Amino acid sequence: MHMNGANAEIAYDLLEDRIALYKYRPGMRLSPDQLSSDIHIGLTPTRTALQWMHRDGLIEHRHGQGYYVKTPSTEECAGLYQGNKIQLVGALAQAINPAANNNNDNGTRERQIPKSEDLEQTANARALTNATARLFTEIAALASSDIVMRTVQTINSRLRFIRLIEADVFEDANRELSDLHSLMIDKNYDELRGSVSIYHDKRLAAVNEIVDASFARAFRQ
Secondary structure, X not given: OOHHHHHHHHHHHHXXXXXXXXXXXXXXXXXXXXXXXXXXXXXXXXXXXXXXXXXXXXXXEEOOOEEEEOOOOHHHHHHHHHHHHHHHHHHHHHHHOHHHHOOOOOHHHHOOOOOHHHHHOOOOHHHHHHHHHHHHHHHHHOOOOHHHHHHHHHXXXXXXXXXXXXXXXXXXXXXXXXXXXXXXXXXXXXXXXXHHHHHHHHHHHOHHHHXXXXXXXXXXX
């Protein structure tokens, strides 16, 4: 990969992390010059990263004004939860079908999934959020579809700032994720499909509370 492309990927990850952690708050203008200085990466790859983030729906672009951190809405978050549920349940449905599952070799992917007992002890919201994204990416891979994988990865990015506060809203968030991991490791795809649906339905029912909590955290920083 060209150096600028590699640096743009690094800039993307750094900026995504800062937005998720509310270092850049909702509604804030994202100046390429200032961002380049903040993350110590050149202006050209920083601009490219902003273009990619806009493409992925992580930030918004206002004509003639530039890029801004998106102000999340309950409707958008609900749509992301619902979209993630559809993609993951569909991937698991393919895994349940033996004919569709013949080409899915999960040996390598399983070793990337943290142990359930480790997840239960995870107190850090960031670590829990990253583990959630990894698990859902592994589930998406069961579909053997680049489109499904890309869709879930994009939803992971767009939901990251929300997932960081889910543990504040749901006291059993660690236990939930641990149970999902156990089912994935055991290849119990039928039960996992139902559990993934329940997981997302629970968040859809509480989406107003989740978004309110995210705003409260953003402006406490």
